[in-house]
Amino acid sequence: MTSVGTDVADGRFVAAGEHADASIVVVTYNSAADIGPLLDDLRASARSHALRVLVVDNQSSDGTVEVVAAYPDAVLIESGGNLGYAGGINRALPHAGPCRSVLILNPDLRVRPEAIGRMLETLASDDRVGVVVPRILDHDGQTYPSLRFEPSTMGVVGDALFGRTLWRGRPCSLSEFDYRGDSYHHAHDVDWATGAAMLIRGEVARRLGDWDERFFLYSEEIEYFRRVRDSGYVARYEPSAVVEHRLGGSGTSPALAALMAVNRVRYVEMHHGRTYSATFRAAVALGEVLRSYDRTHRRTLAVVLSRRKWSGLPKATRMAAPL
Template identity: 50%
Template sequence: MMPDDERGDTARAGEGRSEGRFVGPGDHADVAVVVVTYRSAADLGALIDSLRREAVAHRLRVVVADNDSPDDTLEVARAHSDVVALPTGGNLGYAGGINAAMGVVGDADAILILNPDLVVHAGAIAALRERAGRPGVGLAAPVIVDGTGDRTPSLRREPSVLRSLCDALVGDRLRRRPASLTEMVLQPAEYAVAHPVDWATGAALLVSREAATAIGEWDERFFLYSEETDYCRRARDAGIQVWFEPTAVVRHSEGGSGASVALAALLAVNRIRYYAKYHGPAATLLFHATAVLNELTRAADPAHRAILRTVLSPGSWSSLPHATSRAAAAPGAAARAERASNP
């Protein structure tokens, strides 16, 4: 039989969760939720509301790492007395924002990385925790649906010259082509069952504490795009599996990072940078050529012509969006995080 004082502690913990409250920086959390924001004032509230519903069943800590938003994003976060609001000190990008937040997540069994323009469906966190906690698994990705409820193709295979060449020529047509001929995972059957994957888009990803420690920081050379490709590869290289969990669902409005020719060019360039990180000059030259071909085959569109010019001119890559400063909180510097408080 459980002692009276232990029963009281359990009851009090249950009462806190029933209110949908998040645990404070000094308390143990089942999951620390990391949200990197930039101009996210319109979306952040809905995400926090969905996390409160999940906080009934889990001890959640929510850390909002804001990349110097010019709108009211931080004010939205500060309106919640139990949310850790962390100004990063600049626009550090997605990887930089995650690393800044990791310095203040505190004692947590897992870290759930979420885009601010998401809504978490009921039971998603439980399903991701269960999957990531299995032997050999350390990362778990959910189903991502759009605003109409349609499933989006969020899974990917490791980039290769052949896959990049075929994707440049075919795009998302011929969805039944062999896995060796496309980086995209397009067949519906592959979204119906749980299975290991090379990588998943970084909008929603749960990482066990053990996996996060083994993998280390996110690579900030990828300001935006390809950072999740790199992180998942490093997980696999460390012997940690990345799994897709179809019973976990999040809704993504998409476009949270904005849309521009400069960002589209950064996407293309960071794919080349990622490939160069793990391959020699000759292989990288071939991969670069497939990136050029991808834009050439779409050059009727003025945006793709602009991207083509950038891809062809490595000297211009430094002018693409990049981190503006590095004033993030250091590991253990929870006192520098701004914990919002109501009057």
């Protein structure tokens, strides 16, 4: 049952040591323009649910810390460097405290009324559910194709040949993205989904522990969803829970584009043999070749093909200060 009390009615976030329906983790990096509206949305949700809010700042330089400090009942954790997404989440997990669930949110989200409640209800309705993901709307109010299939060579080849606009009705085996319109209208189990918003059962979060910090940014959620499935739980999509995502909150750059491609290869190499991994890497390179008219794709291709360049990709700037 959802906790109801004076603090909840007032929309205040619960303090350390108190039980929470959800401990919410937000990792920020130069997010001053986004984090305030998100915290306001969470404040409204906290009138119905006991929420603990943990904001991990990865050494922002734009006033993000000052914005968060204006919400004294939110826990601000300064990481002491840019630890990336997984590293930031790991800094927050020891502060999650007693909770039914852990909710991971990007800072550039807006959370619609009842979204958290719908996800909590879905989590409570089936003991097999380890993670709940919502429907995500883009800045135009259109449903974003956030549902994904487990990475495969055929899926990469399909995306390389047809991209995200040509033959959207192609077989699921020929894409990593689920483009089927009906998939976004009903609740069902999925392989994985974009990590912008995901509610994790508390027991699952405690059992799986830290996120894999070998992925500074990108593919860390694929690895986490795989561990959820391997532990016997399922990930469930709940369309009645709606959030809005500005997209691009992590920023864009040639280095990040290359990191995204390389981390896909790194993930496959963790779970497949040498031959399959080499084929997958070649398929990723094919996608960059077909778009090599663009300078960013040419640079990404060079990085994918030269493993020695991987060490120069973005990584954690330094270790976090002790807790």
